[in-house]
Amino acid sequence: MSVVVTIMGYGFREAVRRRVFTVVVVLTAIFLVLFWLAVRFVFHRLSAISPPADLLVDKRTFAGAFLLGLAMFATLFLGVVLAVFLTLGVVSGDAERGLLQPLVVRPVGRATLLLSRFLGAAIVCVAYVLAVYGIALAIIDASGSWLPPSPAEPGLELAGGVVIVIALSILGSVVLSSTANGIAIFMLFGAGLVAGLLGSIGHALGSHTIEHASSIAAWALPFEALYQDGLRLISSSATGATGFLLQLGPFGGAFVHGWGVRVWAVGYLCVALGLAVFLFQRRDL
């Protein structure tokens, strides 16, 4: 166990030194200040917003769910940035720089080394995502007196999504150079988001083909499915016209959801990590 902690600490110090945390903290602070201003403005002007008279819309719920959806998107993005920069060079990058070889020849073993780096990154990213999500929730609650029905679950799903990205990034670092891995992970992330948006559009248009394509993308990239499921949870209390309008927007939520996708995400995570360990053990350094 002490070896795991040692390797986690090694990765943590490396991230501190490379100023990964500095960049993320600055970006997060900028986002939270802008988000706070936006939330204050929206709830302050809530009474001035007038939907069509024939639509019965719960403006507070609509605004709260929409803003929290926006915050979840930003949190996921920042969490993925942190995850990728903590892990994109764990194997290839460190091997190219000569940092990995002195560690790998120690009795600790490649599997422990890789899984410890994963664990270190996962702890940091989960804490980060939960903290930012929690602050966003607090801002909305303080400014608009609104909270989703089960506030913790979307945050946990968001954190779970980032953990899957970490596993993919570590897997990528075994077979790709740092730059190629970073590009690949951000492209996967973008593809997942686009697929989610396409699903919303397909739902609005009533296109089963687009919804089907979006569902396949969600199963193939479960971080997106978890994010979408989190969005679904924050708007689950919105019914009638409010719920319909939220579904039409970019933060409407999933078409693939529930425990099935959560179990699938755990299995996916285990397979990605198992494959990373298998390939790392066979890789010449």
Added chain:
Amino acid sequence: MAALAVHGLEKRYGSVHALKGVDLEVEDGELVGLLGPNGAGKSTLVKIAVGLVRATAGRAEVVGARAGSRAARAELGYLAELFRFPGWYTADEVLTLHQRLTGSDGGASERARLLELVALDDARGRRVEGMSKGMQQRLGIAQALVGSPRMLVLDEPTSALDPAGRRIVRVLLEELRDRGVSVLLNSHLLSEIELVCDRVTILRAGEVVAAGSPAELSRPRGVELETDEGTRTIDGATREDVPDLVATAVAAGRSVYGVRVLTSTLEDTYLEAVGDEVS
């Protein structure tokens, strides 16, 4: 049981046959030098021995355990040819990290002893990024010695060292040998290998082309005789021929001032073994 035993070792990188059935043994307390031009397969052999690279065929064992296994790694100390320690670590922290990874319970006294061994006792708290390349290389050697390994594999340990630094390493290697530590030393510096190694293995294009002690590898090149007529070399003559050569010269009325038995150097042997390949 040999500290390192390599039998029929082969490695292919795609169409490149880097090692073609190499045999090599390093006995307990033995210091073996590995020589060869660039691309001869030296680094591949070293990397297979420490478990960084998987062999295509053949067998490599460290103290009886399969190379790369946990048991083998527990007996190994390794200095890579191209290595780097995190720049923000101090010398002491680098050794602490490796003590933890090795499971060494030597604590501060082991770290102090190792830093003293490589003449870095004054740089204990200095960050790696503030060290010269030579100091980093000596720190690398100290790192390889953490946990008192039975088998030490050093890949070009003196490439960045000045003459004083090389001398420190040479003395250290002799000390380690006296303590019974086995060493495989991969180096381009022939003079260094000749000075410290018990045996030498020369690789060329993935094959062992010469092996033996430096003395075994050196061959007679004649006898140089200095008389009042000047100095002449008698090719093909050996140490055993010296009394007759001197007697013949004296009988011929010559005054003999000096006799020197000529042998080939390790450099001569190396150049003969590797042909015209540029190292």
